[in-house]
Amino acid sequence: MAHRYDQTGIRIGMWLFLYTEIILFGGLFVLYAAYFHQYPSAFADGGRELSRGIGALNTIILLVSSCTVAASITAIRHQAKRLCLLLLAVSFSCGGFFLLNKYFEWGYKFAHGIYPNSPVLTGGPAGRNIFFGLYYVITGLHGLHVLIGMTLLALSFVLVYKNKITGQRFALLENSGLYWHLVDLIWIFVFPLFYLIL
Amino acid sequence: MDSAEPHPIIPYQTLILVLAALLVLTGVTIGVSYLDLGVFNVPITLAIASAKASLVLLYFMHLKYEGIAIKASFIGTICFLAIMISFTFWDIAFRH
Secondary structure, three states, X not given: OOOOOOHHHHHHHHHHHHHHHHHHHHHHXXXXXXXXXXXXXXXHHHHHHOOHHHHHHHHHHHHHHHHHHHHHHHHHHOOOHHHHHHHHHHHHHHHHHXXXXXHHHHHXXXXXXXXXXXXXXXXXXXXXXXXXXXXXXXXXXXXXXXXXXXXXXXXXXXXXHOOOOOOOOOHHHHHHHHHHHXXXXXXXXXXXXXXXXX | XXXXXXXXXXXXXXXXXXXXXXXXXXXXXXXHHOOOOHHHHHHHHHHHHHHHHHHHHXXXXXXXXXXXXXXXXXXXXXXXXXXXXXXXXXXXXXXX
């Protein structure tokens, strides 16, 4: 029986969800802007304490993974299933590397007594406490999105493997890709705001 | 837009070029961060980030090839975000 398959409608639904995500992170960026206005020097000092190297590496990892996810859609539409699977595996691994870097980065900060509600932060200047508070909330929420994105990529991988996602029916892969790109988009703003502020 | 015929397949070359541009812009934003441009620090950083975001949206997320429903609703969301950020910030900046 012919079952109507509205690929555009499915994408519109995904975009509507992405708008709520944009507003969610937008709210946190408003908070960042307000406190940056209040404590500009504390934010600049806090930014210098973060590793630009790890931040830049994670930016490159996410940009490459976004490209490979987009390429996996091109691959499946050219009926190149193996290439699509390879590209999805690369994207998934990039997500893993990103989280590994975040683990070392956070671990290093924790070892120096910088974690939410730590005596070093609560006993120190208010601006520094707020900077690192925002850093943990925003990068933590972003990290959670990376995890969800990786889950969706893994699901897409399995469905491509089982021929449930094909060159004709690839809406789930496309929507997983959209989610992954959103994670990348948010990081594009998180990176300069936290790591590169003078 | 006919839902039976999805948007065009984006060639690999285009995706690679977009990635190259994104990596170059990342290099530029890191380079610029070492220069003290005074009041222009934040606007320039945000301008580069917005350029990168636009590339991701237009090509990786296919926004360039979408129909009017997704394009218009996306622009609406960005307008709302701009209102949320700017009105809140005006309040804070001019409160005292």
